[in-house]
Amino acid sequence: MISSERLVQLAKKWQKMAILGRKRIMAKVQDIEECSSSVAAKGHCVVYTADGRRFKVPLVYLGMVVFSELLRMSQEEFGFTSNGRIVLPCDAAEMEYIMWLLKRNPSVEVVNALVSSMLMPCHCTGSMVPTVGVNQQISCL
Numbered sequence: 001m002i003s004s005e006r007l008v009q010l011a012k013k014w015q016k017m018a019i020l021g022r023k024r025i026m027a028k029v030q031d032i033e034e035c036s037s038s039v040a041a042k043g044h045c046v047v048y049t050a051d052g053r054r055f056k057v058p059l060v061y062l063g064m065v066v067f068s069e070l071l072r073m074s075q076e077e078f079g080f081t082s083n084g085r086i087v088l089p090c091d092a093a094e095m096e097y098i099m100w101l102l103k104r105n106p107s108v109e110v111v112n113a114l115v116s117s118m119l120m121p122c123h124c125t126g127s128m129v130p131t132v133g134v135n136q137q138i139s140c141l
Helices: 004-035 061-062 065-078 091-102 110-121
Strands: 044-049 053-058
Touching: 004 053, 053 061, 053 091, 053 110, 061 065, 061 110, 065 110, 091 110
Parallel strands: none
Antiparallel strands: 044 053
């Protein structure tokens, strides 16, 4: 059987944990509110993806080859008039991957592979996709 003193200690511990959980939730709400402001934080630039998602990009990244190429592609696709927004020609998933990759200081080879993959988009249409029957296989080399 647990003593009353031990029960009080456990109750206080659970209260502290509940307060910490609320603080974490409040911190997430503040991050969301901060992210929805129209001005970027110091040292960051706001860009949007083609599907409308907003990203805060550290200014250091803008000097990298990946972002130079994205900005060049953006200028070719959207021009300079896009309601004051910098819109990049990629979707949110691609942008998240690019940001994740750049946070990890990739090697030159990895960056070059990423840039070359951005330059060669897939232009597959429904008529170009081969149809495969139930018992057929496609060999990929």
